[in-house]
Amino acid sequence: MGETDKDDLISIIEEDDPEAAIPTILPMMPLRDVVVFTDMLLPLFVGREKSVNAIEESIAKDRYLFVATQFDPGIEKPKTDQIYRIGTVSRILRMLKLPDGRVKALVQGIAKAKIVKYVRKRSVFRVKIEIIEEPDLSEIDLETEALMRNVREYSEKILTLRGEFTNEVGSILESIDDPGRLADLVASNLRLKIEEAQEIIEIIDPFQRLKKVNDLLFREVELSSMQAKIQSEVKDEISKSQKDYFLREQVRAIHKELGELDERTQEIEEYKAKIKRAKMSREAKEEADKQLRRLEQMHPDSAESSVVRTYLDWMVELPWSKSTTDVIDIKKAKSVLDQDHYGLNKIKDRILEYLSVRKLNPKTKGPILCFVGPPGVGKTSLGRAIANAMKRKFVRISLGGIRDEAEIRGHRRTYIGALPGRIIQGLKQAGSNNPVFMMDEIDKLGADFRGDPSSALLEALDPEQNAEFSDHYLNLCFDLSKVMFILTANISDTIPSALLDRMEVINLSGYTESEKKIIATTHLIPRQIKENGIKSRQIRFSEQAVVQVINEYTSEAGLRNLERELGSLCRKVARRIAEGEKGPFQITRRSLEKYLGPPRYYPEMDKEHSQVGLSTGLAWTQVGGEVLYVEASLINGKGEMILTGQLGEVMQESARAALSYARANVNLFRVKDRLFDSRDIHIHVPAGAIPKDGPSAGIAMATALISALTGRPVSKDVAMTGEITLRGRVLPIGGLKEKALGALRAGIRTVIIPQKNKKDLADIPVNVKRKLKFVPVQNMDEVLAIALEDLPSKNGPKKKPKPKIKTGARKKPMVNRRP
Numbered sequence: 001m002g003e004t005d006k007d008d009l010i011s012i013i014e015e016d017d018p019e020a021a022i023p024t025i026l027p028m029m030p031l032r033d034v035v036v037f038t039d040m041l042l043p044l045f046v047g048r049e050k051s052v053n054a055i056e057e058s059i060a061k062d063r064y065l066f067v068a069t070q071f072d073p074g075i076e077k078p079k080t081d082q083i084y085r086i087g088t089v090s091r092i093l094r095m096l097k098l099p100d101g102r103v104k105a106l107v108q109g110i111a112k113a114k115i116v117k118y119v120r121k122r123s124v125f126r127v128k129i130e131i132i133e134e135p136d137l138s139e140i141d142l143e144t145e146a147l148m149r150n151v152r153e154y155s156e157k158i159l160t161l162r163g164e165f166t167n168e169v170g171s172i173l174e175s176i177d178d179p180g181r182l183a184d185l186v187a188s189n190l191r192l193k194i195e196e197a198q199e200i201i202e203i204i205d206p207f208q209r210l211k212k213v214n215d216l217l218f219r220e221v222e223l224s225s226m227q228a229k230i231q232s233e234v235k236d237e238i239s240k241s242q243k244d245y246f247l248r249e250q251v252r253a254i255h256k257e258l259g260e261l262d263e264r265t266q267e268i269e270e271y272k273a274k275i276k277r278a279k280m281s282r283e284a285k286e287e288a289d290k291q292l293r294r295l296e297q298m299h300p301d302s303a304e305s306s307v308v309r310t311y312l313d314w315m316v317e318l319p320w321s322k323s324t325t326d327v328i329d330i331k332k333a334k335s336v337l338d339q340d341h342y343g344l345n346k347i348k349d350r351i352l353e354y355l356s357v358r359k360l361n362p363k364t365k366g367p368i369l370c371f372v373g374p375p376g377v378g379k380t381s382l383g384r385a386i387a388n389a390m391k392r393k394f395v396r397i398s399l400g401g402i403r404d405e406a407e408i409r410g411h412r413r414t415y416i417g418a419l420p421g422r423i424i425q426g427l428k429q430a431g432s433n434n435p436v437f438m439m440d441e442i443d444k445l446g447a448d449f450r451g452d453p454s455s456a457l458l459e460a461l462d463p464e465q466n467a468e469f470s471d472h473y474l475n476l477c478f479d480l481s482k483v484m485f486i487l488t489a490n491i492s493d494t495i496p497s498a499l500l501d502r503m504e505v506i507n508l509s510g511y512t513e514s515e516k517k518i519i520a521t522t523h524l525i526p527r528q529i530k531e532n533g534i535k536s537r538q539i540r541f542s543e544q545a546v547v548q549v550i551n552e553y554t555s556e557a558g559l560r561n562l563e564r565e566l567g568s569l570c571r572k573v574a575r576r577i578a579e580g581e582k583g584p585f586q587i588t589r590r591s592l593e594k595y596l597g598p599p600r601y602y603p604e605m606d607k608e609h610s611q612v613g614l615s616t617g618l619a620w621t622q623v624g625g626e627v628l629y630v631e632a633s634l635i636n637g638k639g640e641m642i643l644t645g646q647l648g649e650v651m652q653e654s655a656r657a658a659l660s661y662a663r664a665n666v667n668l669f670r671v672k673d674r675l676f677d678s679r680d681i682h683i684h685v686p687a688g689a690i691p692k693d694g695p696s697a698g699i700a701m702a703t704a705l706i707s708a709l710t711g712r713p714v715s716k717d718v719a720m721t722g723e724i725t726l727r728g729r730v731l732p733i734g735g736l737k738e739k740a741l742g743a744l745r746a747g748i749r750t751v752i753i754p755q756k757n758k759k760d761l762a763d764i765p766v767n768v769k770r771k772l773k774f775v776p777v778q779n780m781d782e783v784l785a786i787a788l789e790d791l792p793s794k795n796g797p798k799k800k801p802k803p804k805i806k807t808g809a810r811k812k813p814m815v816n817r818r819p
């Protein structure tokens with residue numbers, strides 16, 4: 001054993017002469033940190049002068065050398081009393097002189113000996129020795145045999161713990177049957193401390209020596225196994241989670257063996273079943289299976305695994321192949337639409353046509369419907385009715401204010417908290433892949449650096465490409481071709497044009513007072529009564545009360561606020577019933593104020609008489625048609641034009657055109673051109689906080705201006721809409737129906753419209769036409785002839801005949817609408 005290899009050992013033994021007698025006087029070499037046992041082979045580096053001398057002396061003679069260990073390895077030049085007296089007679093088997101004067105030698109222990117005395121001490125230690133004979137143990141008793149076995153086993157154990165055990169070592173241990181040699185061999189390999197090793201070497205009796213070695217081995221085994229235990233404990237601490245995982249895996253394996261499922265396996269199995277049930281597309285299933293396999297490998301509590309779980313939840317809950325069966329019965333659909341909606345005949349007809357085509361050709365890629373109209377005119381409820389009629393699911397999302405493409409298409413899964421886009425979310429909510437999918441406020445889509453949501457929307461809506469709509473979160477394609485999309489908007493002007501191209505716009509313009517009255521009595525009141533838990537016999541609405549709510553508590557094109565006010569009336573009655581009062585409760589004009597407070601829109605307060613420089617225009621806004629007042633006045637100045645009331649560019653240009661027209665026709669109006677040098681003209685359009693734009697107030701501005709210049713008042717019952725040219729021609733405008741309804745609400749009786757809009761009168765409900773007089777005009781002369789009460793003419797002032805108003809209950813404008 002030791003550091004020398006076996007080949008060396010063999011050649012040495014051949015050289016050795018076992019018969020050679022050991023001399024009694026030998027050169028001696030003190031060793032610093034090793035005790036040499038009999039038979040032990042040991043390579044030595046020798047540097048100290050005395051030691052080198054000792055080796056040289058030995059080589060010069062018969063190569064015998066006595067080696068003994070010094071007490072303290074730190075002492076460079078030990079004295080005789082600092083060296084143990086018992087040591088080993090050795091033989092130098094090889095020697096090599098190094099260039100630096102040091103010597104490398106391979107020595108082997110031959111016999112144990114004792115220093116009797118030092119013969120020489122100066123340049124070299126020379127000692128007289130006495131060989132120590134050991135008692136002969138040729139007959140090995142049982143105890144010794146047992147001890148030897150023990151020693152062998154312990155040795156194997158230690159070497160195994162140290163990772164040094166090999167079969168070769170095992171057979172060497174087995175082959176030694178001399179207890180003394182076994183003790184020496186084991187001791188020389190035990191990494192003992194010097195004192196311990198010396199203690200062993202000094203025990204002469206082989207049995208005793210073996211016993212001592214056995215004790216040390218026992219201690220060493222304990223130490224080594226304790227060390228191994230500590231090491232593995234530390235390792236366990238470090239990888240506790242790994243250990244947990246390992247244990248869990250074992251538990252899983254045990255459960256599996258027992259035919260039971262643990263929580264985790266159960267989860268995985270559940271996902272497997274859900275994936276199967278979801279009947280995904282092949283591509284989607286592959287991805288889901290892949291993610292499930294990833295989940296299986298992951299630590300169940302890791303953040304990553306919860307991301308994968310959320311993804312799988314989305315995947316299995318999407319209606320990949322879940323559809324509802326369409327029932328398209330046109331008669332039934334008509335009755336559903338009629339049941340939920342009063343009027344709207346044209347729109348209902350269009351919807352029924354659309355459904356008929358779908359019935360005859362289910363694969364049709366017909367246009368996408370887009371309902372455009374002010375709030376509360378029934379866009380959403382029509383969509384819902386279509387879904388009911390076809391027995392499809394209905395979902396609704398709002399696109400108002402969306403600027404980020406990811407809202408439509410989803411965020412990539414790498415983002416924390418990523419989710420699919422609104423379209424996929426809507427489909428999950430619907431639970432079928434062919435719902436009626438309503439997207440509200442398409443006109444309020446934004447676009448900025450985060451991408452253009454309208455392009456993502458385009459992909460979703462376009463029948464040519466929506467079979468492969470890709471969502472960033474799913475990272476897969478989802479087939480949207482069976483979805484029936486319906487879009488809604490308040491105005492069509494701001495709908496992105498690429499989208500507008502693909503849609504069929506259906507306008508819903510708003511309701512007249514009488515329509516509102518009917519809808520209120522037939523739909524809104526019964527619904528509110530039911531929703532508030534009242535019995536219909538407990539509450540009665542008088543017709544006048546309903547009309548008053550329409551006119552004095554609301555002012556809108558649609559029915560939103562009307563329904564809210566009626567709901568609030570029902571709620572108040574519900575409270576009284578809940579407090580124990582017995583009905584029936586009458587809602588009359590008189591009791592209305594008690595329930596709803598004072599009216600919010602007072603009629604007949606302001607425009608009681610016609611005024612100079614104040615004309616009434618008509619605007620088409622997101623909430624329907626509205627009257628728009630235009631004020632003009634002359635103030636001292638230098639002929640400048642002041643425009644206020646947050647007018648947009650087009651409207652400002654329109655005002656300038658009106659002014660130019662007036663200046664070009666000063667003669668006609670009998671105004672001195674000089675007037676413009678000393679006067680500033682101020683045009684203001686009240687409700688100054690609300691931005692206004694568009695050319696359609698052109699004739700209203702010109703009328704106000706000319707009224708201010710001429711001092712002729714503008715008739716209080718006349719409203720007008722039309723664009724003006726420099727030559728005074730009146731050009732057509734849009735949204736006539738909405739404007740007409742707005743004028744009616746404001747108590748106007750005559751509406752001046754451009755000649756070219758005459759065709760639009762066909763769309764205006766008959767009862768509106770009965771109450772409003774529409775006067776189509778081609779130029780400003782005609783406008784002024786109707787609007788100004790006292791028109792200056794080329795032949796001098798002449799009294800303008802009052803416009804003849806045919807019929808219609810007179811409703812005066814409301815205070816908060818009138819400057």
Ligand SMILES: Nc1ncnc2c1ncn2[C@@H]1O[C@H](COP(=O)(O)OP(=O)(O)OP(=O)(O)O)[C@@H](O)[C@H]1O
Binds near residue numbers: 374440
């Ligand atoms: N013609 C109608 N007949 C009966 N009820 C109607 C009619 N039009 C609208 N309604 C009712 O008026 C209420 C408001 O309608 P809805 O919510 O559909 O309006 P909307 O046009 O979608 O408004 P918004 O643009 O604000 O979403 C609903 O309760 C609806 O049932």
